[in-house]
Amino acid sequence: MANTPDYSWPPMDARKIMGKPYKRLDGPQKAAGRAKYTSDLKMKDMLFAAYLTCPHAHARITSIDTGAAEKMNGVQAVLVIAEAGKELQWHGQEVAAVAATTEEVAREAILKIKVAYEVLPHFVNEADLAKAASRGKAAGEKVTGDPEKAIQDAEAVSDGVYGIPVITHCCLEPHGCVIQWQGDQVMAWPSTQFVTGWAGTLAPNLKVPAANIKVKMDYIGGGFGSKFSPGAWAEVGARLSQKAGGKPVKIFLDRASEQQIPGNRPSAFGKIKIAGKKDGTITAWQSDTWASGGFAGGGQPPLPYVYTNIPNTRLNHVSVSVNAGPSQAWRAxxxxxxxxxxxxxxxxxxxxxxxxxxxxxxxxxxxxxxxxxxxxxxxxxxxxxxxxxxxxxxxxxxxxxxxxxxxxxxxxxxAGHACEARTTINPDGSVLLEMGTQDLGTGTRTIMTQVAAETLGLQMGQIKLAIGDNSLPPGGASGGSTTVGGASSATRKSGINALAKLFEAAAPALSAQPEDLEAVDGTVRVKSDTKKSMSWVAACKKIGPGGKISETGANEQRNPMGLNxxxxxxxxxxxxxxxxxxxxxxxxxxxxxxxxxxxxxxxxxxxxxxxxxxxxxxxxxxxxxxxxxxxxxxxxxxxxxxxxxxxxxxxxxxxxxxxxxxxxxxxxxxxxxxxxxxxxxxxxxxxxxxxxxxxxxxxxxxxxxxxxxxxxxx
Amino acid sequence: MQSFAYGNPATIQEALALLAAKWGEADVLAGGTDLISLMKEHLHTPKRVVNIKNIKELEGIQKTDAGIRIGALVTLDELAKNADVKAAAKSLSDAAAAIPSAQIRHMATVGGNLCQRPRCWYYRQGFGLLAMKDGKSMVPDGANQYHAIFGGGPAYFVSPSSLGAALVALGAKIKLVSAKGPREVPAASFFVAPQDETSREIALHPDEILTEIVIPAGAVRSATYEVRQREVLDWPLVTASVVLHMRGNVVASAKVVMGYVAPQPWDSAEAAKAIAGKAITAETAEAAGKAAVASAQPLSQNAYKVTLARVAVKRALLEAAKQKV
CATH class of the missing domain: 3.30.365.10 (Aldehyde oxidase/xanthine dehydrogenase, molybdopterin binding domain)
Incomplete structure (x- = not known):
């Protein structure tokens, strides 16, 4: 086995494509409306789904009758999500769904579902902790140093009360997917931050092998942390599709549901005391905070933030449960x-x-x-x-x-997530970069093309990129700001690996050893004697007709090799x-x-x-x-x-x-x-x-x- | 949205024949910026929608000896850009120009602006215009940060018309027509605070069409001051429209009307009285602002609107005083 190839980035001043301010490659398509987001998709025989949601903040369903909805012309499937007896914990929680030939029919049909509720008491505002009573759950107190003494000895102490409310996700493209379930095969077009992992999360719910779930997404209209998992709607859509004989179902949340169901940024409230010296030196921190991320509570901000090593601290936190939708990751x-x-x-x-x-x-x-x-x-x-x-x-x-x-x-x-890329070099010189990652609108397409072009010594237009498909080499979830590090490192490594193979094919024609070659400015040449060179296309011809080079590269989180x-x-x-x-x-x-x-x-x-x-x-x-x-x-x-x-x-x-x-x-x-x-x-x-x-x-x-x-x- | 029959009349008479004696049967469609969402939310479920956009007589702005006639189909954009309106009724022109967004101004009509339904979130979520529960409005103890600070109920929504306060202050007349013939209503009586759930917030009858507005002739100084949180698509938190009849440097008489503070534009005789006979200065304008809100009855969450109304009146007066007529 040869030594590990040198994957390191070219020095800053030697880069030709990386470090340059290219515009988004998909900008024109998006601006012109030619880029099709999942919510734009229209397919033959596609059905539209609509949700019936709970009108109460807390209630138990006593009966549900879908008869009238099922009899409606155009209704192809009705699914009860919350059966009689089920307790619902917030206004807007899903009760039933309908798939119909048009959106209008679907929306009309949900109004025909008769539901009787036993209305139960609710609690929805956590701002006043005194009113939360038994709905609060205290985390254990955390103390470092001696906050009492530090506060007592301080030259100055400030007290403050602060509150930051729950805010909702507001992706331009709401949550949803188009999904088709026929027999044991599922085809899905989601709006997701994790194309590669989507099938694996949904598979156990449908009891279908993950291998049978094909996932494809070209463009996503915003995620910001709220679109990692398939979401309950994917399963609901799949079941509606199955009930409707395998027709594709488009299930997207409407704007009201979009702000109630798929998750929000939790609130945080706090009474905070800081003690210190008159010159501004801080010596102690004391915080009593509370927060709510919905019925499940949750949301504990890490305090004190950034100034983590304040020596004397006392921290208390209460997580409050309210009758409102759940929390979800929200951009940090x-x-x-x-x-x-x-x-x-x-x-x-x-x-x-x-x-x-x-x-x-x-x-x-x-x-x-x-x-x-x-x-x-x-x-x-x-x-x-x-x-x-x-x-x-x-x-x-x-x-x-x-x-x-x-x-x-x-x-x-x-830091970069685990991610894989595959670079294919064809005998005609064309290059395909494939990865199961997704472009959240951040520019992943553009910058991965830059990395590949830089690595192979080519221009941007010479790289064809394929992403957004779970049959491609696995990508990571685009969250935690991890995509650029992971995907660029994987792209770099697969490119270097593919080049090594190309150099093996081209070396004899240049009378050189493969390891003495480099790919620069559309040529393959000898490092020590750059006049000894051949064009990229001529080098690729050496792969031989019918052959191709296809090499993967993966970012390893434990050993990013300085790439990220x-x-x-x-x-x-x-x-x-x-x-x-x-x-x-x-x-x-x-x-x-x-x-x-x-x-x-x-x-x-x-x-x-x-x-x-x-x-x-x-x-x-x-x-x-x-x-x-x-x-x-x-x-x-x-x-x-x-x-x-x-x-x-x-x-x-x-x-x-x-x-x-x-x-x-x-x-x-x-x-x-x-x-x-x-x-x-x-x-x-x-x-x-x-x-x-x-x-x-x-x-x-x-x-x-x-x-x-x-x-x-x- | 519930299915409906669609009428496309070319004349007022044809349109009137398609209306009904009871609310809920037919709805008039002009710009559609409110009606479509009301129908999508099933708040309005008309059996028939009557499109009046092809009725030529409802268009146009004309200056006459009696004043300025503004057709019901005039868009907010046309209104905002009309030179006669700008010259004679700056408060109205400015109110129209301030309405976001450009798309809305190009679609929405003057008639629609007056006839649109309240934005109260209880109403829009299906709890009714008065949001009654167990014989009592939910608003005073509920989420009321955008609700009324005048009127004392039972209606607590605020009139959504951005033009309403300006029209009331200008003494505009609103012309309505039914199959029985035309009638004219002062703007001040067009907006009403409903006392029960089945009443409407405007004087229009279900078998009538609003045809035009007339701004009376006369040299006045006028201004509208709007407090709006966002620059982009947003409703004002409070507006104040003032009209001043001057005698030299002194206010002979004034009209001070606040918007978004009550179910109807709120005409403050107290503020008008406070400024009458006085020159407008920072002090007199401030005093008029205070007088305007002296009888305000804020709800649990909207005391801040009392301040906004006071400041809006003050600033509108100061702005009007700067005008040359």
Whole structure:
């Protein structure tokens, strides 16, 4: 066995394709509407499914009669999901589903299903922990050092109350799939973040071998953590298909269900005490937090965030069960809540001791796992936000409209997941790169093509890429910002492995040893004598007619060989103006300084950060699930009162990607999540800085801001 | 959506023949920006939909000696861009221009803006216009952050018309026609607070069509100030429309009407009285704003709207005072 090939990335200055800002290869198709998302699919004989959902927040079904629905013209299958006797735990939970020849018939049919409910008591608002009573489940207290003594001995102690509400996933393409179950064969077109694993999760539910489930997805209209598993709808769709004689069924959640069923970002509330010295040095942390992620409770933010090594800490947490839909990973699960609680408390401590928060975040950087990195970033963020010019001490401003600046920090892993790729080189010189991964809209297609082209010494157009099919080499789940590291490493390795075979075929013609060859600029040539070269096509001809080279490569998480790694830090600064008469908050500028590894495509990397910030500003200014205590319902399960930011609401975004050789050497690190983490923190801090008082509850809506300014917070 | 018959009349008379004496039988379709979603949610299940977009007499804006006539089919975009309306009724022009989005402004009509149904989430989720449960409205103890701060019930929704407050302040007349003939209703009486679940929130009868609006002639200063959370597609939290008749630098008489604070545009005689006989300054405008909300009755979650209404009135007055007429 030969030595392990050298898979390492070409040096930064030697790269020809990687590191260049290529536009998304699928951009034109998407912009023109030619890219077909699963929810766009239309097939011959396809049926449409619709759900009947529970109108009560908590109820037991006493009877269910589907007779009238089944008799309707056009109805092909009716499936009872919750039988009589079943207890339902939230408004919007699935009761039954219908598949019909048209969407209209399906929707009409569900209204004909007669269900009788025994309505049971509900509890839907966890903001007031005192009212949660037996619905709260305490996690064990965690203590480090001696927080009592540290607080007693402190020169200053700040107290704060903070809350960040449940927000819902709002993918442009809702959750669902098209699925066809005929005999023991299932064909599925899901909208998923995990094409490779989809069949294996569904198979036991259908009692069909995973090998018999074919999965294909070209484009996904957003996932953000909410589309890993097939979801209950895949099984429901499959059963409807089977009942309807094997016709394909399109089952997608409507917008109201989309915000109730497939999972949300849990809330987090906390009473936090920080103690320290008058110069801003923190010596102790004490937090009593609670949160809810739905009926199952859940959602415990890791505290204190980033400043993990504060020496004396006491942590208590209560998980509250409410009659509402479940939680689901949401672009850096628990980290946004943790960043909001931590950064808000640090800012309040800074205000208490009268020290510039930029100084306090910097002075305590020793408590973070990467002090130098955070200090470098704080400095950079201060510079880009003109902190020293624009920042004024809290409460020092007058006038109706006041400007404020605030800081939010982030930390994330982002090392590559396990993933495989296969590179095929044909005798005509054409190249096929195959992998079972998926492009979430992040640019996976584009950057994997860049990696393959760079590795093989070819141009972008010479690589054909196939993804989104579970018959391809296995990809990982696109979550945790792990795709770019995993998929690029696998692509690199399969490319190098394929090249080794090509060099074996071409070497005799160049009178050289295979290991002395390299593929550069569309040629295969001798490293030590580059005049000895042949064109790529001529080299591929040496494979011989009827033959082809097909080599796989896999990223191994335990041994990424320097191709990828984890650990990214970030510092962000929000610059806001608050109209203190109306409570309206406007973003003037938002600065994001992001630590990164090797950047394959700076345009798409920046684009990830823009997207994260737009999403984060939306959560900081507008988004909250509004639950009604009386009906137990989510009152805003729509795009009308569940408010998402539009482009005019965002303000200017300034991104600084820390592309330096020292970072490049760390290999590829995922960027999807970290820049989305600290935005509520930064915006909330900026508002507090502007108006002189902490608005405890996100989002920074006129209601919350005015309630604070006018002393109406309970 | 329930199946329905579709009428496509070319004249008002043909259209009227397709309407019915009772609500629920037929619905009038113009821009469709509200009706379609009402039908999809089964809140309206008309047996017949009567498309009036082919009726030419309902189109156009004309300036006459009596004032400005605005046809019911005029789109919000046309209204916002019309020079006569801008000159004579800036408050109305601005209110139309502020409505997001461009798509809505191009589809939605003036008549539809006045006849659209409330956005109250209890109503939209099928709990009825008054959201009654066990003989009592759920709103005062429920999720009421966007609900009324005036009126005292039993209706707590807010009128969804962005033009309503401006029209009431301008003293506009609304023309309605039925098979029995035309009638004219002051804008102030067009919007009503229903007292029971079966009543409507507008004075239109089920067998009538809204044909036009007339803004009376006369030189006035007017302004609309809107507090809206998002720049993009969103409803105002509160609006204030003011009309000033000036005598020199002093307000001879004024109209101050707030939107999104009650089931109908809320005409504040107190605010008008507070500013009458005075020059508009930061202090007098502030005092008028305070007077406007002196009798507000906020619900459990919407006290912030009292502040917004006060500020909107103040800012609308200051803006109107800057105008030259």
């Amino acid at each position: 699960p628990n980290n946004q809540q943790a960043s909001y609680l931590t950064c808000s408390a640090i800012e309040d401590f800074a205000a208490k001791v009268g020290v510039d928060p930029m100084v306090v975040f910097d002075k305590n950087a020793g408590y973070t796992p990467r002090a130098e990195q955070y200090q470098y970033q704080l400095k950079k963020a201060a510079e880009l936000s003109e902190w020293s010019k624009l920042w004024k001490p809290r409460g020092s401003q007058t006038g109706a409209v006041r400007r404020g600046l605030g800081i939010g920090v982030n930390a994330w892993g982002g 790694s984890g650990g990214a830090a970030g510092v962000q600064v929000a610059d806001v103006s608050v109209d203190t008469e109306t409570g309206l908050v406007k973003i003037n500028r938002y600065v994001a300084v992001q630590d990164c590894g090797l950047i394959i495509n700076p345009r798409l990397a920046e684009s990830q950060i823009y997207g994260a910030i737009i999403m984060g500003i939306s959560t900081a200014l507008f988004e909250e699930r509004i639950m009604d205590n009386l009906t137990g319902r989510m009152m805003n399960s729509d795009m009308e009162f569940y408010k998402l930011a539009g482009i005019k609401d965002i303000g200017d975004i300034v991104v600084h990607l820390d592309i330096r050789e020292v970072n490049d050497k760390r290999g590829v690190i995922g960027l999807g999540e970290p820049p989305a983490i600290g935005i509520c923190a930064a915006v909330g801090n900026a508002v507090a800085n502007a108006i002189g008082v902490r608005v405890p509850n996100m989002p920074m809506s006129p209601m919350h801001v005015l309630n604070t300014l006018e002393g109406r917070n309970a």
